[in-house]
Amino acid sequence: xxxxxxxxxxxxxxxxxxxxxxxxxxxxxxxxxxxxxxxxxxxxxxxxxxxxxxxxxxxxxxxxxxxxxxxxxxxxxxxxxxxxxxxxxxxxxxxxxxxxxxxxxxxxxxxxxxxxxxxxxxxxxxxxxxxxxxxxxxxxxxxxxxxxxxxxxxxxxxxxxxxxxxxxxxxxxxxxxxxxxxxxxxxxxxxxxxxxxxxxxxxxxxxxxxxxxxxxxxxxxxxxxxxxxxxxxxxxxxxxxxxxxxxxxxxxxxxxxxxxxxxxxxxxxxxxxxxxxxxxxxxxxxxxxxxxxxxxxxxxxxxxxxxxxxxxxxxxxxxxxxxxxxxx
Amino acid sequence: xxxxxxxxxxxxxxxxxxxxxxxxxxxxxxxxxxxxxxxxxxxxxxxxxxxxxxxxxx
Numbered sequence: 001x002x003x004x005x006x007x008x009x010x011x012x013x014x015x016x017x018x019x020x021x022x023x024x025x026x027x028x029x030x031x032x033x034x035x036x037x038x039x040x041x042x043x044x045x046x047x048x049x050x051x052x053x054x055x056x057x058x059x060x061x062x063x064x065x066x067x068x069x070x071x072x073x074x075x076x077x078x079x080x081x082x083x084x085x086x087x088x089x090x091x092x093x094x095x096x097x098x099x100x101x102x103x104x105x106x107x108x109x110x111x112x113x114x115x116x117x118x119x120x121x122x123x124x125x126x127x128x129x130x131x132x133x134x135x136x137x138x139x140x141x142x143x144x145x146x147x148x149x150x151x152x153x154x155x156x157x158x159x160x161x162x163x164x165x166x167x168x169x170x171x172x173x174x175x176x177x178x179x180x181x182x183x184x185x186x187x188x189x190x191x192x193x194x195x196x197x198x199x200x201x202x203x204x205x206x207x208x209x210x211x212x213x214x215x216x217x218x219x220x221x222x223x224x225x226x227x228x229x230x231x232x233x234x235x236x237x238x239x240x241x242x243x244x245x246x247x248x249x250x251x252x253x254x255x256x257x258x259x260x261x262x263x264x265x266x267x268x269x270x271x272x273x274x275x276x277x278x279x280x281x282x283x284x285x286x287x288x289x290x291x292x293x294x295x296x297x298x299x300x301x302x303x304x305x306x307x308x309x310x311x312x313x314x315x316x317x318x319x320x321x322x323x324x325x326x327x328x
Numbered sequence: 329x330x331x332x333x334x335x336x337x338x339x340x341x342x343x344x345x346x347x348x349x350x351x352x353x354x355x356x357x358x359x360x361x362x363x364x365x366x367x368x369x370x371x372x373x374x375x376x377x378x379x380x381x382x383x384x385x386x
Contacts, residue, residue, distance in 0.1 A: 158363055158366075159370060203359040203360075203363055218355075245352075277349070326345070327345070328342060328346045328349055
């Protein structure tokens with residue numbers, strides 16, 4: 001089936017998220033706009049206006065009543081999904097690069113940038129799930145990787161037991177977030193970690209890196225499980241939750257490096273790997289620039305990619321996809 | 329002879345795949361069991377994704 005193009009952003013996409021049911025897609029971009037779309041037809045449902053800088057990150061709670069966004073304007077904002085009203089603005093000293101709701105929607109973590117005299121943090125904020133309630137200003141916890149490389153992505157482990165962060169140097173840390181203490185630390189990637197996405201039950205996760213690999217780890221032990229090796233720097237990696245045991249990765253040389261090579265060599269394709277066997281099984285073309293973000297519909301029948309080219313492409317899988325079987 | 333060697337290699341390759349798949353599902357089963365126990369101990373219910381609240385907008 002032809003992909004649906006979501007047209008509405010004027011600059012590169014930074015993150016896409018489906019809600020729990022998968023009927024909605026939330027997209028954020030460097031154009032400062034937050035959009036919500038119907039996933040089945042690509043119709044735009046609404047816009048959340050208020051950020052004064054590039055929006056780096058978005059997450060939606062499990063009941064699809066609230067989203068949280070993080071921006072280069074040094075704030076995170078909480079929004080009422082239905083009305084588009086901004087419910088809360090949390091001010092930080094630096095940009096907010098990553099946000100993530102915990103599994104019971106009662107907390108959100110914010111990864112903040114390190115800059116001139118301000119250390120990068122993973123800040124945990126309480127969220128009252130009632131859209132009419134007032135929201136607290138004071139963080140519950142602030143994690144600082146003192147003396148170490150800054151965190152660029154992070155997410156909640158299962159049952160809120162720990163927070164797992166990915167760092168600029170390719171390291172991954174599991175935190176006892178209540179006490180700002182490291183439980184475990186590994187350095188599996190040799191370059192910047194660009195994305196972290198968890199399995200539905202949060203017991204394992206996948207990281208993508210500029211080192212051209214994506215890797216799977218167990219949340220509890222940080223034990224390495226799988227590696228997917230590509231020939232291009234990766235910006236995002238995602239799991240297919242049903243029908244096939246795949247991972248989808250995307251990336252491509254950034255615009256600066258592309259000018260020195262041919263456009264063909266940019267490698268702007270979503271690549272599919274067999275999750276267990278680590279073998280590449282297919283590619284999907286389409287973007288005119290690097291793929292910055294990939295998300296899979298929770299029903300496993302479609303996925304979306306957001307590119308440096310400003311487009312979101314929603315792909316519904318063909319019947320062949322569901323029939324695919326690897327010999328074993 | 330070459331053909332026989334090829335068959336042997338293929339068989340070995342397929343056996344390797346099968347082993348990887350068995351290991352993965354074995355590990356997943358352990359994880360799911362442990363998580364269910366911890367969830368129960370904490371008294372936390374897991375909301376199912378298809379709890380009838382989703383609706384298709386035409």
